[in-house]
Amino acid sequence: xxxxxxxxxxxxxxxxxxxxxxxxxxxxxxxxxxxxxxxxxxxxxxxxxxxxxxxxxxxxxxxxxxxxxxxxxxxxxxxxxxxxxxxxxxxxxxxxxxxxxxxxxxxxxxxx
Amino acid sequence: xxxxxxxxxxxxxxxxxxxxxxxxxxxxxxxxxxxxxxxxxxxxxxxxxxxxxxxxxxxxxxxxxxxxxxxxxxxxxxxxxxxxxxxxxxxxxxxxxxxxxxxxxxxxxxxxxx
Numbered sequence: 532x533x534x535x536x537x538x539x540x541x542x543x544x545x546x547x548x549x550x551x552x553x554x555x556x557x558x559x560x561x562x563x564x565x566x567x568x569x570x571x572x573x574x575x576x577x578x579x580x581x582x583x584x585x586x587x588x589x590x591x592x593x594x595x596x597x598x599x600x601x602x603x604x605x606x607x608x609x610x611x612x613x614x615x616x617x618x619x620x621x622x623x624x625x626x627x628x629x630x631x632x633x634x635x636x637x638x639x640x641x642x643x
Numbered sequence: 644x645x646x647x648x649x650x651x652x653x654x655x656x657x658x659x660x661x662x663x664x665x666x667x668x669x670x671x672x673x674x675x676x677x678x679x680x681x682x683x684x685x686x687x688x689x690x691x692x693x694x695x696x697x698x699x700x701x702x703x704x705x706x707x708x709x710x711x712x713x714x715x716x717x718x719x720x721x722x723x724x725x726x727x728x729x730x731x732x733x734x735x736x737x738x739x740x741x742x743x744x745x746x747x748x749x750x751x752x753x754x755x756x757x
Binding site for chain 2: 563565569572573574575576577580622631633634635
């Protein structure tokens, strides 16, 4: 599975959009980009995933560049409850054999 | 559905004691995973099951750790004997899909071994 690189921390004002970047320059054609987050003292929570098209669900949007070397998770209207560590993971869909590898992620702090 | 249920939520024990952590996955999920999280090592996969059968236990740190899944609605992770370095948060997760990357995590068990 491809290695991902994320900034260690970011701040965002409450009510503004939070844009979390992820680099995955070695991603292969059959690897998806997954995003999870972990709010303090809770288990990780699945957010969204995508292959090459932009994706949107009730939690967030995922923008993947055309060359697929990077992506951005967008929380359109961040709230204080979105303060968490966000993990970007690149892996083969169906071929991961359960091996979600959580790196250090980005610690997002949403401030009032 | 109540989500993945783990018990106990907190466990404090003394070195050398046996510890049993319990997990009830979401009904209908085919896959069950056990993870461990520490500040030093982050979140690590210990073992996972498919339809109650252990598939990959390469993440289990040593023979003191064992995991079972006697039926589709229950799994245990046992540490015997426990050591202070086993102190961590242990998460159970389950997945409903053939492709198991969309995992639903429980609240975790915070274990402290004195």
